[in-house]
Amino acid sequence: MPVRVRYAPSPTGSPHVGNLRTAIYNWLFVKKMGGQFIARLEDTDRTPGRYMPEGIWDIEESLRYLGTIPDEWWVSGGSSGPYIQSERLPLYKEYADKLIASGHAYRCYCSRERLEAMRQEQQAKGIPTGYDRCCRSDDGREEMRTKRREELGHEPPCVVRLAMPLEGQTVVHDLVKGDIVYDNRTQDDQVLLKTDGFPTYFLACAVDDHLMGVTHVIRGDDWLSSAAKFVAVINAFGWDPPALVHPPLIMGSDRKKLSKRHGSTQFTEFVEQGYLPEALLNFLVLLGWSAGDENRELFTLPELIERFSLEGISEHPAIFDYDKLKWMNGMYIRQSPPGRIIGLCIQQLQKAGLISNPPSEIELELARKLIPLEIERMKVLSEIVPMAEPFFHELRFPEGYDEKAVTKWLHVEYIHALLRNEIDIFTKIENWEPTSLETAIRTLAEDMQLKFAGVIHPTRVAVTGRTVGPGLFEALWALGRETTLQRLHSVLEAL
């Protein structure tokens, strides 16, 4: 039997990195085993503020960015569509009715107010919360229905609830954690169909997974606690449950759910900051999965597919380490062909307004010279913006200059002589290239009886306004003779 797995996001906003990680696990598993990767949109919560259709685009883009594109989804369709749950409403009603007919579910007329009051009372008394199953018996249900009809003056709305078995146990077979046994008495009569006609997760998932032929369900650990209800629904239909796996959750540094407080959490934010897809994928995979005793962390996609197995999924939550992601991204940047990084950095520079769109010939030439010089000190692509600023922006002295750098290096007593000599040399030098420039400056340092560093640092500050950056001679080369001379002149005049 071919493997069929699904990624089932709900459009409640831009997808969370943890969410994408389960998509990656699903994708890797299906690539490894052979089969189909399905994505299904779980848009059954129509509560204002929670249903955010704008998020759908981000979900699609994120999957494309990672390269984990589903074989069947709402974008391309497939043999078991539709892949959007709001387009499958009649199906859920049909199956809910089947459950009612077989005695595995029942209509419930209780008002939200009654439910809420009941819950509060239970909490106040310190007893377990849950539905009192008032509508589970025919008598109780009719009584409630009549009462509600009198209150409302018309036929009252109802939900459909699962008639959870009152005794016995439900066993959840988790491929990683093993069999987990739940006492049915501790499980509530879960609502399956809401008054608005939309199903809840439990019904929709059970029906869709079955109809779509899903063989393995890989979903976040937050579903484990309610897995008994999920399995109970499937059992009520008489179907075989799919194999289940619950990868652990991703937490923030304080061991709470990863949220805004900790930093970026939405996948698209990382994309914008300039994280490469292979870095993001590699990092996310390793957050809760390991290749075993192989002491490696950096894997290509084929290597990951080859090594991936459900057994390697860990059982405890993982804290999202932003530093490690950065490190990994830096590694991938340095492994990439420079042309690719140049292209991506140009996009970053355009976004920041340092380069026009489309870029001019001059901007392009400068970018092609500068970006390769910065690649080795970049961890995230957006870092190119502050790095490139002194090269693409006009630099005015002293406003654009780093104050500490100026104090330290532009107030040495030989500064005027140095700058004058450099202007002289740079004006005359034939080859404006790093090696020639270096030779000339080394000679100058000797002539002036200065240490090399004593020349390098003031020059760097005078020309770029800061103490950090690429090697000085590469920087001068990238910047060009004209701009270099112009900056030296203006600093000399102002000092």
Added chain:
RNA sequence: GGGGAUAUCGUCUAGAGGUUAGGACGAGGGAUUUUCAGUCCUUAAGCCGGGGUUCGAUUCCCCGUAUCCCUACCA
């Protein structure tokens, strides 16, 4: 309150009934050097606690503790 899961360096993790408990990020130190970075070398840092089982447990079992998840007409 009820239910479930989990527990190895600060973090991600490997590991086996007997190991010097391994790797990576981060941190410290050193080398390279023209600053930052990178690269290379190097140091420190860990088996939650208590009972069992066993010749021997960090590893298996139980209890405790802690943490996380569920306990919605959210997913």
